[in-house]
Amino acid sequence: MRNSKKYIYLFFLRSFSVLLMLGFNFYLIKNLADEAIGLFYLTMTMSYIGNAFVFVGCDLFIQRKLVYLQDDFSIHQESFFKFIFATSVIGILLITLFSSLFFISIQPSSIDVVLGIASCCFLSLSVYYGNLIKNLFQLANKQYKASFFQIFDACLKFSVFIYIFHTLQPDEKKVQVSILTYSVILVIVSLSFMLAAFKNNVEHKWRIDTIGQVTSRILPIGFSGVLNWVQLQGYRPYLAAIQAQKELGIVSYMTSLASTATASVLSVINQIAIPKIYQSSGEYIHFHLKVILFVSLIISVCSIPAGYLFFLMANKLSYTAYLYILPIGVLQEAVNAVIGAYTHVFNVRDNKLSVFVECSGLGSAVVIFSLLYDYMFGSDKVLLVCLAILVSQLTVCGYVIYKASKGYKCHVTRV
Incomplete structure (x- = not known):
């Protein structure tokens, strides 16, 4: 109680x-x-x-x-x-x-x-x-x-x-x-x-004790973070560089609006789950993933009608043409929550954190390929960026879960 x-x-x-x-x-x-x-x-x-x-x-x-x-x-x-x-x-x-x-x-x-x-x-x-x-x-x-x-x-x-x-x-x-x-x-x-x-x-x-002990924990996450930056935000400097500021504003705002709302809800779940993940040596992750999936599906369904009302009140009806971006923003943040949860699992179990470099590398490769396609052939930039985010996030999530299910464990020196 x-x-x-x-x-x-x-x-x-x-x-x-x-x-x-x-x-x-x-x-x-x-x-x-x-x-x-x-x-x-x-x-x-x-x-x-x-x-x-x-x-x-x-x-x-x-x-x-x-x-x-x-x-x-x-x-x-x-x-x-x-x-x-x-x-x-x-x-x-x-x-x-x-x-x-x-x-x-x-x-x-x-x-x-x-x-x-x-x-x-x-x-x-x-x-x-x-x-x-x-x-x-x-x-x-x-x-x-x-x-x-x-x-x-x-x-x-x-x-x-x-x-x-x-x-x-x-x-x-x-x-x-x-x-x-x-x-x-x-x-x-x-x-x-x-x-x-x-x-x-x-x-x-x-x-x-040693610089190596620190870097062995920080650098894999650092490289993974940079690749994740390329994957989820790399389109922003690209669009700015080609003078597509309007498209930059639309995609960034829509995905951030959805991901911010989703992160706000999931952070309550994380506040409860993070201590339990550490206390259970990672075993709590299975239940935590089910909760993330259930909550994210509900937010995705509600995002489009809620988004329409939001832009109607803001007198920005031109944005309603891009309401399909909102569920993508929800999915983006849901996958981030999954990755974050597995980061704590690998951290507490002393697993090799380079697995996150591998998965982020796959995700960033999808986005880089998409941006190169746009640069060479031209496209609907908003739609292309959204598809790149969607496919890359699904790729990353699938890879991390696959590695975890295969018992991806490699001992490193404890800090």
Whole structure:
């Protein structure tokens, strides 16, 4: 009975967070042209380089090191923050390198280039720190705090964007100044929150014996993350480079709207499932996959009528021609949830994480082939990108489940 009340409470907290995110998306589409929406998602895509190659793997590494948080919720703060600082510097250097090369080629002025690079760097850090806080709370079975932090994140983003949208012109400046302001505030709050939330345990040192032990866990996830970036977001810089900003805005907005709503629902399930996956040494995955499938099917069925009502209220009926993208966005996020779940399984069982490099490589190959086809022969860009996402996600999901069912296990040194 107690657990039922807990899950209901978490559901309502997450539902409130969903409403905030949907409200933000509604505000975005009401106040920006398609091209400016494209710039918003392009900035998010370029910022994800650091998350993909460094930060996601670091997050998993930290979770595995700090399983004892379930008992005393304490860490050795000095060692912990040294690790956070070192990994942040590496990620920022990568983001600066890639984003500067890209923004120099598409932005008309040096101010826009600097603004774009700064937005990408701080946005990536805010995602890293925010996810780290939420995952550590989930690992420590403090799901309420994880949910409250998500609500705070959504409120902060909504508030900053509303304020800046009413004080700046033109749309392009609004987008990147809003992203930069929101990200800087969230980085500061996240660091302060980590200092205040976790007790300092001076007896337990954060020991990393060798660099090889760290890289053996982080690099496979990093390479997998970069390939996953190519698979799911690689079309964005491609469309920007060929001056197809309108198509970029449409596809990005529709898939993100559906995936955001789906992720919001699935995150409640993940908050419950992640501790159980670690506690059961991965055995809980079988039930967790059934729940993901059931919930995703319901969201897919509801997405089209809900999407029509959403765009009707936003006075953007031109978007109703692309309602078929919404179920694809739901599927995209459902597969991401499956991959994320298996990442925890492989992580806790000491399995070789390079399996995720293999599956992401297959998915990215499908997308690269599709974009090459468009470049050489031309096509309906919106439809082609959607089909590429759909086929690549099904390929990735099938490959991971196949490997898991074959007992894909290979011992690596424990960290």
